[in-house]
Amino acid sequence: MVWGCITGQGMGRLHHIEGIMCGLNYIEILDKDYLSTLKDLKLRWTGKEGVIVQQDNDPKHTPKKADKWFSDHNIIPLKWPAKSPDLNPIEHLWQQLKAKLQQYDTPPTGVHELWERVAKEWTEIPPETCQKLIESMPRRIQAVLKAKGGHTKY
Numbered sequence: 001m002v003w004g005c006i007t008g009q010g011m012g013r014l015h016h017i018e019g020i021m022c023g024l025n026y027i028e029i030l031d032k033d034y035l036s037t038l039k040d041l042k043l044r045w046t047g048k049e050g051v052i053v054q055q056d057n058d059p060k061h062t063p064k065k066a067d068k069w070f071s072d073h074n075i076i077p078l079k080w081p082a083k084s085p086d087l088n089p090i091e092h093l094w095q096q097l098k099a100k101l102q103q104y105d106t107p108p109t110g111v112h113e114l115w116e117r118v119a120k121e122w123t124e125i126p127p128e129t130c131q132k133l134i135e136s137m138p139r140r141i142q143a144v145l146k147a148k149g150g151h152t153k154y
Contacts, residue, residue, distance in 0.1 A: 002118060003029050005037055006090050008134050010127030012037035016115050023063040030069055050074040054088055087140050087154065089133035096129070097121055 001021060005012035013033035017025065034053075037043075043051065053075055055061045070077050100121045101114075108114040136154075143152040 003033070004090065004093075004122065005034060006093060006130040006133070007037065007041055007043060008131055009041040009043060010130050011122060011125050013040070014119055014122050021060055023060045023065060026060050026063075027065055027069050030066070030073075035073070050076050052076045052078050054078045054080070056080070056088055087137065087144065089130075089137065092133055092154075093125065093129070096125070 001017040001019075003015040003017055003021070013036055015029050015033045017029075021029075038051065051074070053070070055077060057080055067077075097118065101117055104117065108117060140152070140154045143154060146152075
C-alpha cells in the first residue's frame with residue numbers, strides 16, 4: 001500500500017506501507033511525511049489560518065488521536081459528509097500514476113521494483129498537475145451539486 005499527498009505547490013512525500021495501515025500508522029505518517037511535505041514545500045501552517053487538509057472518510061483517518069494530532073499542529077481537516085462522492089483531487093493523480101506504470105514494457109519483478117517505479121513516476125509529476133487538480137475543486141463540487149450527488153464526468 002502507498003500513502004501520498006499533494007498540495008497546490010506540487011507533490012508531497014510518498015510513503016510505502018507494509019501490510020495494513022491502521023490509525024497509529026496514519027499518525028506516524030502524518031508526523032514524518034505530511035509535516036515534512038509542508039516543510040519541504042515551505043508552506044506556512046502556523047498562525048491563525050492553519051492548513052486545510054482533505055482526506056476521505058476512511059476510519060483510519062478519523063480516530064480521536066488523528067483529530068488531536070491535527071488540532072495540535074494547527075491543521076484543519078476539511079469536513080466531508082459520509083457517503084459523499086469522492087472528490088479528493090489525489091484520486092485523479094493515482095489514476096494517472098497507474099497509467100504511467102502500465103506503460104512499462106515489462107512487469108516489475110517484485111514489490112521492490114514496483115516501489116522504485118512508483119517513487120520514480122511520483123517525483124516526475126509536475127507541480128502544475130497538482131495545481132490544476134486542486135483548482136478544479138469548485139467545478140467538481142458544482143457538477144456534483146448539479147447532478148444532485150449523482151454521477152459526474154469527474
